Amino acid sequence: MPDHFQVEHQDGGCRARTGRLTTPHGEIQTPIFMPVGTNASVKAMRPEDLTDAGAQIILANTYHLYLRPGHRLVEELGGLHRFMSWDRPILTDSGGFQVYSLTELRKITEEGVKFRSHIDGSMHLLTPELSIKVQEALGADIIMCFDECPPADAGREYVERSLAMTTRWAQRSKDAHTRRDQLLFGIVQGGRFSDLRQRSLQELQGIGFDGYALGGLSVGEEKPVMHEVMDACSDLLPADYPRYIMGIGTPEDLVEAVWRGYDMFDCVMPTRNARNGMLFTSQGRVNIKRKQYEQDQGPLDPACSCYVCRNYSRAYLRHLFRSGEILASMLNTHHNIAWYLSLMGRIREAIRQDQFEAFRKEFYHQQHTTAE
Numbered sequence: 518m519p520d521h522f523q524v525e526h527q528d529g530g531c532r533a534r535t536g537r538l539t540t541p542h543g544e545i546q547t548p549i550f551m552p553v554g555t556n557a558s559v560k561a562m563r564p565e566d567l568t569d570a571g572a573q574i575i576l577a578n579t580y581h582l583y584l585r586p587g588h589r590l591v592e593e594l595g596g597l598h599r600f601m602s603w604d605r606p607i608l609t610d611s612g613g614f615q616v617y618s619l620t621e622l623r624k625i626t627e628e629g630v631k632f633r634s635h636i637d638g639s640m641h642l643l644t645p646e647l648s649i650k651v652q653e654a655l656g657a658d659i660i661m662c663f664d665e666c667p668p669a670d671a672g673r674e675y676v677e678r679s680l681a682m683t684t685r686w687a688q689r690s691k692d693a694h695t696r697r698d699q700l701l702f703g704i705v706q707g708g709r710f711s712d713l714r715q716r717s718l719q720e721l722q723g724i725g726f727d728g729y730a731l732g733g734l735s736v737g738e739e740k741p742v743m744h745e746v747m748d749a750c751s752d753l754l755p756a757d758y759p760r761y762i763m764g765i766g767t768p769e770d771l772v773e774a775v776w777r778g779y780d781m782f783d784c785v786m787p788t789r790n791a792r793n794g795m796l797f798t799s800q801g802r803v804n805i806k807r808k809q810y811e812q813d814q815g816p817l818d819p820a821c822s823c824y825v826c827r828n829y830s831r832a833y834l835r836h837l838f839r840s841g842e843i844l845a846s847m848l849n850t851h852h853n854i855a856w857y858l859s860l861m862g863r864i865r866e867a868i869r870q871d872q873f874e875a876f877r878k879e880f881y882h883q884q885h886t887t888a889e
């Protein structure tokens with residue numbers, strides 16, 4: 518058992534478990550959802566709102582902060598925690614995925630990824646060594662190996678070659694990692710091919726990391742493919758290390774992943790959907806711009822105890838959204854993040870009571886009773 522992670526309770530009826538992850542900026546109770554703060558900000562939320570909503574850890578992106586304002590500037594100003602006044606844990610993604618998903622002009626070579634900045638068109642080369650140096654300069658508590666996320670429709674031969682390079686890059690990431698107080702996670706690739714996933718994981722375990730993430734998912738693949746990969750890897754990932762699935766997901770995805778024994782998740786869904794008026798509630802999704810809420814004086818979610826549900830009506834939230842008020846993004850985001858984090862709290866409690874199987878069944882029923 519590594520000294521930074523302890524499984525606290527294994528649900529008696531399924532693979533779900535609770536755990537405690539210790540980082541330089543504090544302990545995290547898992548299963549956990551990480552709000553995404555790409556540019557050192559969870560959009561439309563202040564740090565104290567995040568803490569009030571129950572956030573234990575947030576994610577930031579190496580690719581974005583390297584390009585703007587630059588990792589050296591953040592380091593000179595005291596690191597990411599001081600820069601954004603967030604004193605709890607931060608996880609940074611390593612940048613490979615963001616280059617793949619945000620830039621047109623890019624070239625992948627053994628050395629690293631050449632790309633043109635989506636901000637000012639300048640040319641850059643991101644390598645495993647530079648990615649780790651940036652993440653160390655930012656001062657994140659958990660940092661990720663530099664990897665290649667193959668396209669969802671990539672064929673077996675491409676995926677096989679890609680994962681071999683991801684393993685070589687993982688070794689280079691670990692060799693470049695000098696700040697031992699930071700936790701370094703490996704990223705398992707291998708696409709939809711279970712045997713390649715197993716090979717990737719075995720190679721990463723041979724190198725040795727503080728946690729293992731599933732990459733290459735939530736990139737447009739069909740749900741059954743995602744569940745197959747989750748299932749195949751669940752029994753392979755070392756049980757006494759944190760298991761992180763990158764880019765997941767909808768509330769249903771989170772419940773399904775916890776049921777399969779995963780511990781950590783991040784996704785832009787609650788924040789991005791909030792800005793588009795798509796809100797999560799105990800009775801399913803609410804599209805707040807719909808006319809049916811014009812005179813609705815009730816709270817967004819009667820079962821939610823967040824600041825927004827305690828102080829505002831659906832009618833008011835609809836008015837703010839239709840008027841394009843900035844407060845709409847603030848209140849909608851606060852609720853969606855609070856709702857996601859309260860879901861994770863209810864999940865942890867159900868596991869502790871050995872009730873997660875029943876929770877999963879009830880959750881699915883609740884979310885699909887009233888289709889909005």
Ligand SMILES: CNc1nc2cc3nc[nH]c(=O)c3cc2[nH]1
Nearest residue numbers: 610614666732733734735763764
């Ligand atoms: C939103 N979906 C999504 N966010 C991701 C981040 C990632 N980072 C590193 N490596 C990945 O494979 C990877 C896959 C991802 N899918």
